[in-house]
Amino acid sequence: MLEQHVPADMGFEARYTWTLPLVAEWIKREFDVTLSVRGISAMLKRMNFSFTKATYTLAHANEEAQTFFRKHTFAQLKKQVEAEQIDHLLFEDESMIRSYQALQYNWFPRGKQRKVPTYGKHEGAKLCGAIHYETGQVHHREEEKADTTAFIRFLEDLLSAYSSGKIALILDNSRIHHATGLQPFLKEHPRLQLVFLPPYSPNLNPVEGLWLWLKADVVNNIFFEKFYKIRLHVSQFMNRINNQPMETIDRLLVRL
Incomplete structure (x- = not known):
């Protein structure tokens, strides 16, 4: 979900950056499980995620x-x-x-x-x-x-x-x-x-x-x-x- 979607895709109006509180809110909404921000941070690090700056890619680039x-x-x-x-x-x-x-x-x-x-x-x-x-x-x-x-x-x-x-x-x-x-x-x-x-x-x-x-x-x-x-x-x-x-x-x- 984090790789393929931005928060706006998941119903968070006008939000385009996944933060730990937003991830916590999504987990609570989807699974009715409450996790702390610190716990989510540790979990994401175990899953090889990091808080990194986004980068641009050219939308008209032709990979072929x-x-x-x-x-x-x-x-x-x-x-x-x-x-x-x-x-x-x-x-x-x-x-x-x-x-x-x-x-x-x-x-x-x-x-x-x-x-x-x-x-x-x-x-x-x-x-x-x-x-x-x-x-x-x-x-x-x-x-x-x-x-x-x-x-x-x-x-x-x-x-x-x-x-x-x-x-x-x-x-x-x-x-x-x-x-x-x-x-x-x-x-x-x-x-x-x-x-x-x-x-x-x-x-x-x-x-x-x-x-x-x-x-x-x-x-x-x-x-x-x-x-x-x-x-x-x-x-x-x-x-x-x-x-x-x-x-x-x-x-x-x-x-x-």
């Missing part, structure tokens, strides 16, 4: 398409890498970095909260990032906005970084990745191949994990009074992980 990508499209790409038909297999994505990010849980004296000052400014920058599937090397570029021109500049960076051989770039279906203005550039650089993920499939792109890692390590829970400081932190993070590429491989790429 994702499975096909993993077992067919990506499998074929890896075979082409092994056969040296593809020289560089990369994943790419974009993210917004703001002068202040989400506040996360952190250790602090009981009864107190860490206070993070803010001026209410919303300065930010778009980051383009790519991870090399075999080496774990990360390339990134900062732009003021995410548009076709910015994306082309990042592609030029990748072509420069990998100056010879075929590049297969796995990426999502963002508008800028399909833009008409991009087509002449792709024709001019035939060694660059774009491979599109199934729609609504961030779970298949390890760069999404890179952004979470970056924000958790150097951005969240802090306010940057000067935006250049966040640029500095981002660069330091990228330099650090590129000096330890096996950490990136173990953390983001092994599961693929």
Whole structure:
């Protein structure tokens, strides 16, 4: 019941989070058995339950398409890498970095909260990032906005970084990745191949994990009074992980 239903499904009007008192009320209603909140907590722990934060999932994601990508499209790409038909297999994505990010849980004296000052400014920058599937090397570029021109500049960076051989770039279906203005550039650089993920499939792109890692390590829970400081932190993070590429491989790429 706890896994498959929210309280509203079970007759608790406008309630969507199972708490111990609600579980106790449901048990009393359904079985006429009275259990204490502490007893229910102990019981749920024995049943391998924990009080965890919910997470979003994309309602329009197509599991069959994702499975096909993993077992067919990506499998074929890896075979082409092994056969040296593809020289560089990369994943790419974009993210917004703001002068202040989400506040996360952190250790602090009981009864107190860490206070993070803010001026209410919303300065930010778009980051383009790519991870090399075999080496774990990360390339990134900062732009003021995410548009076709910015994306082309990042592609030029990748072509420069990998100056010879075929590049297969796995990426999502963002508008800028399909833009008409991009087509002449792709024709001019035939060694660059774009491979599109199934729609609504961030779970298949390890760069999404890179952004979470970056924000958790150097951005969240802090306010940057000067935006250049966040640029500095981002660069330091990228330099650090590129000096330890096996950490990136173990953390983001092994599961693929």
